[in-house]
Amino acid sequence: MHDAPGQRKSGAFCNAVVNVSSHPLTPAQTKLLRKNLSFCPTPHAINYIELSEDVYRFCRRLRLAEFFCDREDTETDNDADPPHATLPDFLRKPSPFTPDIGRDIALDTYIKAITIDIMTLRQKDFSPNFTSDEKTALKDLKTNTNIIIKPADKGGAFVVMNTAD
Incomplete structure (x- = not known):
């Protein structure tokens, strides 16, 4: 059976x-x-615009982590905080700040290498x-x-x- x-x-x-x-x-x-x-x-093809945006966001997160790694979280008096600091997270605008290139040569080299590697990828033959x-x-x-x-x-x-x- x-x-x-x-x-x-x-x-x-x-x-x-x-x-x-x-x-x-x-x-x-x-x-x-x-x-x-x-x-x-x-997927039918690589979306290079979306891929480029993803690589940029990833590299920005790496630079921000390096920039803020030595900072200590210190509690400050709420009276000294600007009014927008007390807003809930979902009401705050995200910061466009990106640390400058050249602060950490090893990080810059890594970011350059992965950006070149990822952006020069070619998709293999598409087989659905x-x-x-x-x-x-x-x-x-x-x-x-x-x-x-x-x-x-x-x-x-x-x-x-x-x-x-």
């Missing part, structure tokens, strides 16, 4: 999709959901890890505001429910 696809020998479903919504799932949508909720599609039908299914599931997809409490199944429920 052979086990059905998606079943364990014990009879419990593995990566089963339980649809309790009013939206009927296509075979491609079901196949996509069985890949797991942590499935990540292979899902079919065009699954790509369409992913787009349809993402844009469908009438359903929600969640992992089941037990058994490794996924449940498709109406958002109104």
Whole structure:
């Protein structure tokens, strides 16, 4: 006797999709959901603008860590603090401050090396890890505001429910 696809020998479903919504799932949508909720599609190409921004933010964090590493956190009297210092964090504007280049030669060399290495990366041949039908299914599931997809409490199944429920 052979086990059905998606079943364990014990009879419990593995990566089963339980649809309790009013939206009927296509075979491609079901196949996509069985890949797991942590499935990540292979990107078509490297977004060099986004990559450049990420590298800049990373390098800025390194420079800030080096700049403030020797500072001690000292408690000051609240009367001496400017009014914006007592604002909650979510109301404060983030500081645009970036320490100058040249403060730490080793850090500057490291930042230059990783920036060159990362920005000169070339993407290997693109091989998609899902079919065009699954790509369409992913787009349809993402844009469908009438359903929600969640992992089941037990058994490794996924449940498709109406958002109104």
